[in-house]
Amino acid sequence: MTRTIERTDDRERATEGPACPECDGSIVEAESRAERVCEDCGLVVSADEIDRGPEWRAFDAEERDAKSRVGAPTTELLHDRGLSTTVGWKNEDGYGQPITGERRETLRRLRTWDERFRTRNARERNLKQALGEIDRMASALGLPETVRESASVVYRRALEEDLLPGRSIEGMATAALYAAARQASVPRSLDEFEGVSRVDRTEVQRTYRYLARELGLAIEPADPEEYVERFASELDVSSEARMLARDLLRDAKAEGVHSGKSPVGMAAAALYVAPRLTNESVTQAEVSDATEVSEVTIRNRYQELLEVADSV
DNA sequence: CATTCGTGAAGACGAAT
DNA sequence: ATTCGATTTCACGAATG
Numbered sequence: 001m002t003r004t005i006e007r008t009d010d011r012e013r014a015t016e017g018p019a020c021p022e023c024d025g026s027i028v029e030a031e032s033r034a035e036r037v038c039e040d041c042g043l044v045v046s047a048d049e050i051d052r053g054p055e056w057r058a059f060d061a062e063e064r065d066a067k068s069r070v071g072a073p074t075t076e077l078l079h080d081r082g083l084s085t086t087v088g089w090k091n092e093d094g095y096g097q098p099i100t101g102e103r104r105e106t107l108r109r110l111r112t113w114d115e116r117f118r119t120r121n122a123r124e125r126n127l128k129q130a131l132g133e134i135d136r137m138a139s140a141l142g143l144p145e146t147v148r149e150s151a152s153v154v155y156r157r158a159l160e161e162d163l164l165p166g167r168s169i170e171g172m173a174t175a176a177l178y179a180a181a182r183q184a185s186v187p188r189s190l191d192e193f194e195g196v197s198r199v200d201r202t203e204v205q206r207t208y209r210y211l212a213r214e215l216g217l218a219i220e221p222a223d224p225e226e227y228v229e230r231f232a233s234e235l236d237v238s239s240e241a242r243m244l245a246r247d248l249l250r251d252a253k254a255e256g257v258h259s260g261k262s263p264v265g266m267a268a269a270a271l272y273v274a275p276r277l278t279n280e281s282v283t284q285a286e287v288s289d290a291t292e293v294s295e296v297t298i299r300n301r302y303q304e305l306l307e308v309a310d311s312v
Numbered sequence: 313c314a315t316t317c318g319t320g321a322a323g324a325c326g327a328a329t
Numbered sequence: 330a331t332t333c334g335a336t337t338t339c340a341c342g343a344a345t346g
Contacts, residue, residue: 202324209325260335283315294338299317 123159126169130155133173133197140196141188143181151180154215163214167207171199175207179217187222189264191292224249224258227267227291234290235282237275245274248305255308261301268293269301 099107131152138148155176158164164172174197181188194201212219225246232242248270252258258266268291275282284295 262337265337285315297337
């Protein structure tokens, strides 16, 4: 282990890198985690596996300075078993005598570290809970590992930017995962999230918007086609009909009929008509059930789809 | 009888003011 | 902050097969 010892506060260490392939934002080193992340959209560009936590236990600021590779460990095991302390703000010793000179400098440094230590710790606890939620929901929704990772990156950024106060951890965690899923082109509808999250759909959506705005996440509206495969297999639809459904959606997109409409609704409608055109029987009720889109919306959409379809 | 279709009321949202 | 327009959903009844 001959790695150079760095002691830097990683909040300040965000070094500029190349441009993000996704949105042209700049790539920065993400804090405390071995990841390089786009500043604008949260895309994880690469992850190295170096553990930047401390190599030995440290019992006071001096030792920590000497031994730590970087600020705080992420393990939460060493500090704060309800035992965290605060360095006082007065320049006096225990007897009320003023402290001067070199010792005063030392105290100042101690306070700086103490403050970093405590606030970092509060965040880590918050983060830990949120990541647990993200993991749980991602499993329930069958989302891949990469999505969980970017969701956690998004969440960390939200935490960094102080976007949490006034909002529930669970809501923010759900919103982060929702954003990550869309970003990774494996979207799940808000209804599906409602099924696995404790917060209701409107709050998820509100929080997501807020998140997207504050973090400048450049996420396009979800592509209806991305829902087709998943819903189709739930509905037991032939591959022929699936392809037809995609064609219909493409035509619709080409005509611009889809703008402003819910992508899920479009996909549902396509999955209603397509099987019909291939002589399979699917009822509106079944599609509605599988997609969580109302029958009314399916009716309205599928007629529009047929109007603009080239391929009938 | 099951399925489909159309309608009005109500809720939520973005955009405009 | 409020208003307006569009979209979606719900509940219901009518039409279709």
